Amino acid sequence: MTESTISKSFKRNEDPRLLTGNGNYIDDIDFPGMLHVAIKRSDYAHARIKKIDTEEAKKIPGVVAVYTAEDLGDYWRPGPLQVPPPTAIKGSVFHARPLECIAKHKIRFSGEPVAVVVAESRYIAEDALDFIYLDVEPLQYVGELEKTLDPDAPLIHEDLESNLAADVVQEVGSWEKAAAEADVVIKKRIVTNHVAGAALENRGLIAVWDDNFKILNVWATTQGPIPMRNSIARYLGLMENQIRLMNPDIGGGFGPKIMSSQIDDVVVPWIAMKLKKPIKWVEDRRENFLGTTSERDQVHYAEIALKNDGTILGVKDVFYHNTGAYNPYGMTIPLNTQTHVISIYNIPNYYTQIKMVFTNQMVVTPVRGAGRSHGIFVMERLLDFAAKELGMDPVELRRKNILPPEKLPFRTGVIGQDFVENVLDSGNYPLALEKTVDAIEYEKFKKEIQPKLRAEGKNKGIGVIMFTEGTAVGPYEGAKVMVGVTGKVNIVCAYSNQGQGHYTTLAQIAANQLGVDIKDISVVIGDTGQWQWGVGAFASRGITLVGTAVHQASVKVREKALELASKLLNTPKDELEVADGVVRVADVPEHFISLGELAMRANPTRGTVEEGMEPGLEAASYYGPPHGATGYGCLGLILDIDPETAKVKIERLVITDDCGTNINPMIVDGQIHGGLQMGIGEAFYENLVYDDYGQLVTASFMDYLFPQATDMPEKFEIKHLVTPSPLNPLGIKGIGEAGAICVPACFMQALEDAFEGMDLDITQSFMGPSKLFHYVQKAKGA
Amino acid sequence: MKPAPFDYYAPTSLSEALDKLTELGYSGKVLAGGQSLIPAMNFRMARPTALVDLGKVKELSYIKPTADGGMAIGTMTRDSVVEEDLLVSERFPILVKTIKHIAHKQIRNRGTFGGAIAHADPAAQLPAAALLLDANLKVLSKAGERWVKAVDFFIGPFMTVLEPEELLAEVVLPPLAPRTGASYQQVSRQKGGYAQAAVISTVTLDGADRVKEARVALFSVGEYPLLASKPNQVLAGQVPTAEAIEEIAAYVAKNECDPGTDIHGTEEYRRNLVHVLVRRALTEAVQQAKK
């Protein structure tokens, strides 16, 4: 038997191409005669459209067309709901208001498209934007979450009775009972930060209509090629196979690129068919900030009930969730928040209510972390406040309430984003805590180091928090694995890759069954012309779902190869092995047949075949889990704060994570690194700010602070636990979001710890130095 | 994010450049390194109708020592060239330190010494350095030359005494006196980012360690770089003490700067930074002077 290719840090197959400038990203695709689109976006946050005058813009040399909602005629209609709400939660309310591709009667956020220009170059298209005159009746902006439901709040969708987008209550046990029996009940108003996905590459879409073959070729930076293809087909009245939607290389996704039914995929293909010209739209950075989706904005009224010994009796969390001007992405984010408040703790009584509200802000859809970090932030903050109240050490309080391994799998009783009950499937939570506490030398820091530092007037603080990462949710993904006549292997799927390393990890999974060098395995991701079925890249589900499908398909192909080889080599299957690109007799290795030869033989060109025979050395497989797999971990931070300037330096960062089997540990660590960077960004740098009139005032990297190299700690110290998930044959859980989930809660605990004797009482997940300065000033005054 | 169209002129000599600026008047704008102007043009915040690119006016790019021990720097000299110049680092180490805080290498490789001063961004390092080092600015137009002291040059955010037909041609730095120490102190949200408050200081001591002159330039805390007067008033002729420095720092923070509140920091926070940074700057400059 050859060596396993699983749990090995293979260098990535895709690297040489990307490193040498041979990547092929959306804006790298050019066609002769291609026309370029620029979008006229509203400067107003809330307004009624009186008139849009495009006449002057049309006169500019080089401008080919200008379209408004009116010009789209019958083609204009509100988009479909990309994610429906779950039906399993009784009594829940959801008012679906999906996106309008171009605003027709009303503008609901600043940055909303009102017209598109098609021109010979992007430069000319942008010139024309200045000559589109938008005449509006400005309306009052609605932005403050807690005021959106006031009786006198202006209505964003005027056919609704209020700005309520959804109301969902879930309860396990009885909060009332827990509160009544508790020794201590703590209530806090907790606010989570509003951040952007900010992939380095902006979004883009190219559409080319082939009028001879009636085929629409589309290249898009989407994280969900199949849903986008289907959406375009439905809009344009085409069959699915008349559209070939392809992912080029994608320069980062982080959530917002999953959104479809926006102006790009609705209007650009329509223009391509209308003008019969290749059409390109590539978003610029300011548009990305204004018009692409963002996340994290919630206001929680959270309570925790405990006994004096620290035992949690219950948690109540009623929160406002900002969905922006529309809610095309359903309930995914706030449902994640509901499931993640529980985290890894034993909470017998839990009441949670979502009040999803419309605001005059950009649409909210998942950004790496997607509701999870908010839930973790709320729970961990509550525990910190409780520890303070009870005079307990924060780590001790956590120890007391962690679910022990023997309680797993643990059914939480809360319906999650995959519409089924959230289950904590596997792991050893206390061990993750102890591993981190040991590695960061928590006891020593608290008992020996910190007292000395304090005596020297230094402000260093330590934080340790726990987290879960709900990953790998359904419904399903699929893949096809094929051995070619050259003996090389090809994997096709319609997932989407934005840098996660699928070209390598999926190859590793197939190689493990097929005994081929991973360099001889090519992977096609996100080409609907090659594979028809799938959902998309979200919820850290790629390797678990597609990987399992690839694994299952590879097992089938291996089986097929063995069957065929058994006949050709006249040897029973169990005496054969698949290795080094051949099937051979285990004891007589020189007696073999190559996989390429088998592939030839698997497609007979003359003669007859047995009934039921399936040609080709290929197989397809689908995988859909019963529910998501839950990763988890523990983060420890030591922060060094200059009390005079409130500048914060991360002195140490230790993370323990359990994402089940690591297909490629190098890539797993890379995912943790990137997640941590976003988490650090959320806690200390990144912050989308709207002014009181609904203007986004942070629409550039001058004001939206992108975490830089020197903002990171010297080292991300990563510890691993590996508890294979029982849900899939390879035992995988996702890892994409862990780092982004855990940082803010830990950051705030460490900050509070750094200022001994002061009650900073931090209730928000963003803490820039100026804010910290004022928190300290306030605490000093108290 | 593509710039609006403009007319472009690339004179190859100084006289040609001055002719062009006179001809264009208010509709012309000088393009030096472009590192501030072009981003603004890409956002279409700036829409100059004509640019006069000085990139080919080679005679504006030089670093020359002056006989008195100072330096003369041509306006088109790249920041990174000044940063790496050995004589500059010998005569004005504080200038090198200051330049290292300008954005990142890629920007300093294109940004120009005079361009940054003429741009007069209130958050920029070089206008403040010019002020601190009492630079003499040579202003040229077709009509002739005039010299302006840095302290008289800046009149508002992005505003200077330059008329549209004029250009800043040379920056002359008078020599630093012996026993002069200096310090650069800045707090920005990120390395290379805009300062929330910044202080550059020089302190010159006499043989008895009494202060001959204390200069403190502040930037990013007002409409243009500011030269605080309190430090020299208090310290001149005195042996500097921690108490005196603290008193100065508190005074300057309260009375000699005008920071505003923006999304990154409140006025109160930034005044606090000025307080801390003035103290740190003077303390370090004094220590350096003693070396």
Added chain:
Amino acid sequence: MTQKVKVAITVNGTLYERDVEPRLLLSDFIRHDLGLKGTHVGCEHGLCGACTVLIDGHSARSCTLFAVMVDGSEIKTVESLGTIDNMHPLQEAFHEKHALQCGFCTPGFLMTAVEYLEGNPNPTAEQAREAIDGNFCRCTGYENIVEAVQLAAKKMAAH
């Protein structure tokens, strides 16, 4: 206003003579006029560094320069380093250290690092980190990039 200006710019050793609009950004000139797509555009306001190229040996953001400004200059882009089959030691180091994920920012990092390593053949981790501070990466958290720059220094010294 369709004034065109004649420029002669050498890119990766080849002299290109073109008539360009003055407002054409150098990044667009390299990518779309010359077809060298390895240089990427991430922000177009001079902060992210994805468009970094070398101009007469010095790193610069090609999105905040007009092509006309570099008339007569010599430009190097990522395509000048190595090929898929014969990577530059810096590219090899990025590969070995997993210093890229989506790869979009990578060419900018490479061009920044290639200039840096020329003058700093043996950087500490801290120095390497500062050297790449003007380039944004959203995927890696930078740690592996820092290690790759250090590894590249070793590889280049051995060459």
Added chain:
Amino acid sequence: MKIEGTHVFNGPREDVWEMFYDPNVLASALPGAQKMEMVKEDEYKFEMNVRVGPVSGAFTGEMQLENVVKPDSLTLKGGGKGAPGFLNGVGNVKFKEQEDGTTLMEYEGEVNIGGALASVGQRMIDSVAKSMIRTGFETLDKALAARLAAKETGAKAVEFKAPTEAQFAKEVAKDMVKMENWSAETKLVFYIVPVIAVIILLAFILKSCGA
């Protein structure tokens, strides 16, 4: 959002009020004003060319004037838009006589700014706004002093030198002189409204950027 501000003019209220009728003065305090015209009785249009450092662009706008009580108070509503963005505002202005013979100008209002100006111009708004308010009032102070001096000496010509950046303003002034036979209220609208509007707009920006 509510805003408030005050400025003390060193002269009697009638002179301050009158000063706002002098096109030379007002135009110079409003650099970039290019053209103004009456649309109907209470509605006016203007064009401005704003040039502040790297920011430049043409704005067109409308103004409405209400509750004019000479020389005491007025309310203005207005807004402008241009390629870099838009401005909208409502403001109330009062002139109060002080015991020491000076005039206290009180302004309060509500303004919002949109577009690129708001979304990417944050960094410069604070210092630019402060500077414009400062220089605007400085110009008016000087103008007032010159007027009062002229009045004292009985000189016909007022010696007042507008700032050099006022090229555009001078052009406006020429246009305005042609409208001499317009009613006082109309003139008021033309001259005073944009000045105060700009001051209020900028004062608002200063106070609206909460951290």
